[in-house]
Amino acid sequence: MINNDTALMAHLLRRAGFGANREELEQYLAMGYDGAVDALLNPSDPGNMPDDLIRRYHVEQSELRDLPGSAAYWMYRMISTSCPMEEKIALFWHGLFATGYAKLNQARSLLNQVDMFRRSGLGSYEDLLGDLSQDPAMIIWLDNNENHGSAINENYGRELLELFSMGIGNYSEDDIKECSRAFTGWTLGNAEYMAIRAAKDSIWPYGRIAWHFDYREEDHDDGEKTFLGETGRFNGQDIIRIIVKQDSTARFVATRLFQFFAADVISEAGEKAVQAMTATYFSSGYKIRDMMRTLFLSDYFKSEEARFARVKGPVEMVVGAIRMAGSYQNPALGIEKVSNTMLYMGQGLLQPPTVEGWHEGSEWINSGALVERVNFAAKELSDVRSPGVRSIIDRLEASADQGVLDPSDLADGCLDLLGPIQVSDETRSILVEYASRNGDLDLSDHQPGDEAEQRVGNMLRLVAATREYQLA
């Protein structure tokens, strides 16, 4: 029988984090549900693997010149943080404000953007859009370095309205032009040299030179503009101030947050949560943290309907399995291969496919990706040398009478300690039948890597292959 408090907390941690092992779960349970929500939404010291250690052993993650090492660098952060919501919200914004390496050839600046998502990702949407508009990676990604007072480039202005806030149908072509005029002069330092280097993928003579924001007053169109019915000598910040007070923006932000953190599909009950988040958006002064609190404390989010209502994204899948297994606690060869694995599953960190980001939900699952997902999770969770798996074995032993588990105990225990994961009767009967092939499991005198431990590893491997494990 699954304890409902534990199941609810595990649900919260799958959404506000990457899942949790039993030790983490117990720490959050001690705070109570509301306390856990507050702790997750107010990150303090993440206690992640320190940069000095990473830089010492991984020269490619010190220089951050290329994609594999740079994605791995973020992986380490997600694997080792004790503030998972900070990484989860950064991942959310990375998907929404999708900025990709392929055009930039500048991973350090892309990771600086991710740092900005950590800093500003739970604050006010007005501040976040302000930071985004001054982010050099975004500036190059959407060509705002080519947006001049004498000749506008509408790319950033258009996407700011269409993909980052109000959505198509809520503004006119003239609004796009006026918006773009307001962002003229918002560029990066040494913009022309950096643009050439990015276009040529130049690493010469001495590797990459990272980017910073620069405002060129002489290139800014300071003339009068009319935007969404308001008129003035608007600069970019004025445009953002107008954007964030639109109903369509509130709806957009609430919907996207809901779909990432609550459910792929908005049901009738889910719609109420979206409306509550929209109301919080305005009442809090556009604060994302407050919107998330509204969601996590909503009846909908706590309901059975919301559980396992999302397909895990590849990053969630990979990071969750590694955190559960407890591998990669120190810098180690192979982490860059793990980041490549996410790419094979369809989600390469720092390389979203287009400016629209990834297509999520059921689109994560196709036959090739599913094989990758199952193989990866099964391999991680069946390695009985990993500290997280060893902890599961010890807990199973402690839970058993005289250390002996019957097949049902083994299947239910593994489902519990990997989640708790709720599975269908059919799935459970398959797991129990598999466990029955070798009779009861005696863990009373288990030794590292022995047959008894391997049986646990095999059961964990099988759970990782279930349909239910693919869901968050």
Added chain:
Amino acid sequence: MSTQTKSPGIALDYVKTIGIVNNGFNGRGFANPYDIVVGKDERIFVLNRCDPARAAAIRVGICTMDEEYLGEFGKGNGTGDGQFIWAVAMALDSQERLYITDEHSHRVTIYSLSGEYLSHWGKAGAGDGELNGPAGIAIDSSDNVFLVDQHNSRVQKFTPDGKFIANWGSLGSGDGQFNLPWGAAVDSEDNVYVADWRNDRIQKFTNDGKFMAAYGSSGEDEGQFRRPTSVAIDSDGFIYVADWGNERVQVLGPDGAFQLLLRGEATVSKWGEDYLASNPEERAEREVSNLTPELPAHLNTPYHISSQTEPYFWGPVSVSLDRQGRLYVTETNRHRFQVYQKR
């Protein structure tokens, strides 16, 4: 741009920068260099640490002060004879045999300066003479080899063929203790210096391991360090420290008192000039760019400043000296080294 603090005790003049990024192909340039030694014939040997994605470039490159690239040697990535996985540091013995540590394979590999693999020794473990992550290496005037055994928190002393002689140290921050130590050096009296990386200090020992002194503390002020990686001592006893986490080099007097600080002042190398000459459009924009910009507050850390300020050291991992009083600062993230001359 002034990046030196002058003092009466010592002065260093910037000479030149040598290097260009090498993407893994044969030929000139470096790939995340980690250390330098200079032979008696003044050839400069550069250890390319590199990374798994460009394993072919894990090797030793050779050049001259006139920026002539002489070639490279090594046997690639792996654990076979002469191969490396995570190469860290180098030292020369009296016969000019080149010792190279590998912190992943837990061993020392010896090459001749003509690039011939000679032998390797080292066994993983924590017992006497066993290694767990050998990092810095120094060889004294009697050809005793001192290895910084980082994960065992100790220094070990060996004969040139790897026979154990002695060791000292344990995990901690007290005198004679270490926390992930890295670089090593010996002075003209064969005293041993260790860059005690995570304790942010340099420790000095007698040749047989008696604690003599510790220099530095954690911080960004003069005489303070952030994760020092390498140390070298010149014939007058001045102590050069790669203050890696602060992205700078500091020089201490023989008594450990602060003397001088370098932030880096790289210029375009001959190889870099060749590249720019064949890419005139890039050169034209580079010439009107400001490569020492003021940065916004959230990027105001030594690491971020160096990532955007090309003349500054970025990843100054090693300090090496030659017989002419020249200082070589190896920069991992810029694939080059800067040379300074002691006045």
